[in-house]
Amino acid sequence: MSDSTEIPPIDLVIADKSPLVQTALASLFGDNKRFHLVAVCADGERFMEAVDRLAFTIGVIGWDMPYLHGRGVLEALRERPDGPRLVVYSGNGSVDVPRQVMNLGGAGFCSKSEPPEKLIETVLAVSEGRMMFPFIDVHRAVDDPLAGLTAREHELLASLAGGRTNAQIAADMDISLNTVKFHLKNLYSKLTVHNRAQAVACYLNARGSEG
Template identity: 50%
Template sequence: MASTSSTKLGDERPRAVGRPVPIRASAMQAAAEGAPSALRHKAERSSDDRDENGATFPIDVAIADKSPLILAGLEALLADDRRFNLVLKVTDGEEFLDAAKLQRFQIAIIGWQLPTLHAREVLRALSRQPSAPKIVVYSGTNDPAAPAETLQLGGAGFVSKRAPPERLLDVLASVAAGDMVFPFVDIRKMRADPLENLTLRERSLLSALGSGHTNNQLAKDFGVSINTIKFHLRNLFEKLEVRNRAQAIALFLEMKHGSWTAATPGGRAESAGARGKKASRD
């Protein structure tokens, strides 16, 4: 795996000039005694505040994004809001998943196109993990299906990078309170082409399954071990949302003969064959 950088943020607090003594909450309150009432109110807030929706603050947050600039911007944004406590920064999906297994945080902000492991794979993996953090996808992708896919895969929210930064903070607070926050999603479009997210290898494997090849034959044809074939088959079944080889072959045959249907923007059922003819005309 390519080397990546990560930064884990501990409980770093401002220190006084001179002797390194942490500033305690009581000191902050004393310093604010002569300040305006709004400042005194902020200093006197406990570390276990609740908002009107019942969320308990501060919320431990992790962020994962391929861009160092985005990571720095999110760190600064969260540092200015006492509702959130940034505990982890990573630059790729694989490293984020490893951290999610070891470190507890309630919410994570992740990019859509993460290196080494796409956000789709991250969400799939977290769906099998007990007490997984809630995921908010923060992305500038032009893929109109990304919010719907995030919702389908168990994400808690989706925010465009084109939105004001305050929008992301509002979504994080709502998700912390138990809400799911997404832009408008047409649920009639949510049954996408099941082959869309397959790799070229997985498509070839599915085609070979449809031809009745055994695992031994597949291993010989692809030049890999049987264990590798089993690994790819598990991933294939998961992406197709089927339980076994027979269901995968049945779906493949439906696609091949054009009897599988998906919802179109107008809500009409459209067969795979009809979509292929339409695509050839466009």
């Protein structure tokens, strides 16, 4: 006779841009009897397709993903009270990302720098209805996408908003064109945008909200 008090496994879907991370998480959760791994996705769009097609209670998603990033997934699910609870699992170094996740209705955040056991602990807590986040300064409750940028990135963003080209920025900052491109890539990732125009719009919106 089976134990009627046995807890059913937690239905889970994973989304991450890295095939290596996908494989590692599939192994981490797939080998654990407390979880039922429903699907593994490579980006946010595929994850949203899984939300429409499959039944699951927890999603573990990346923050920086192609096609639809973590912020976009959270925004898409805010109006769906029957949707899965989301844990963002990210290597993004911006200290502002966990706060953005919380403000957007996410249930938890775990850094990829943490040991795997921490992610397991986070997902289990979220499945029980708890919120799991690192320390967040509640006095910074306003969602400021620029809060996590370095001084160099703030300078770069201001240059973009001023209409400076990559070559002009390189000359202004006395750095190579390749270094400018490297900084831009990191900047776009932190702002979860895809191009110069979106970065400038983000900058102007944030500055406008301060006035």
